[in-house]
Amino acid sequence: MVRTAYPTTLIIVEWENMCNKKNNPINWLLCGIAFTVFVLLAIWFGGEYYFEWKDCKIQQEIRDAGGVSSTHGGFQDDTQYIYGTDKQAIPALQILIKHRIPKRLYFKDKSLTDEKIWVAGKSGTPWLKAITDKSMKYVGQMTWLQSLHLMGNQISDEGIKHLKRMDNLSEINLMGTMVTDHGLKYLAGLSSLKIISVQNTFVTSDGLEWLMNQIPSLNNDRMQEQLQNIRALEKQAIKNK
DSSP states (O other): OOOOSOHHHHHHHHHHHHHTSTTOHHHHHHHHHHHHHHHHHHHHHHHHHHHHHHHHHHHHHHHHTTOOEEESSOTTTTEEEEOSOHHHHHHHHHHHHHHTOOSEEEEOOTTOOHHHHHHHHHTTSOOOOSOBHHHHHHHTTOTTOSEEEOTTSBOOHHHHGGGTTOTTOOEEEOTTSOOBHHHHGGGTTOTTOOEEEOTTSBOOHHHHHHHHHHOGGGOSHHHHHHHHHHHHHHHHHHHTO
């Protein structure tokens, strides 16, 4: 028998050889197992190619519309990154809304580093990236989102207002944005929310504690630690006056 590098072809050859040996129960059992494995492999590889094709098709659709985006692990992982200004973000968001994807959405700037965000936060000014409240109007339509990362963007309370119907949201990152305590009121009805990151924003410990009281799922160790850190920074700011 000629061995081949393709596992599915090898299984077919083995299957044919076994099935040609009549009246042997063991061969028939092995034949059935080989055929089952072949079908499972065909489904697996076929699924991989389908998702790759779907990913490329949607990304091309976004580019044709003037958007700039990328994926992480294809849409099987359901993670999408959007880059650029509102001008590039909005066309990309419109395509994603049409296809009802992804589950996790990041607004990113390839030139933005953690150090830049830290410096911006220390200066008391959010890192002014190009994504603004205009894009949030479209993000608010993506009610299937489970995770939303807006870190370092020019998002204010007006933008957060569009997110109040995102009932599936379990995580939102607002670090380095212009959100205040008032903006948190728009999120009070999101009962699935477990993590909200508000470091380097204008949110106070009182505002965060109020939101945690409104949403029971926010009362976890990670959120308590964040609340304590904000309180410590507030005390330090008072001492420095």
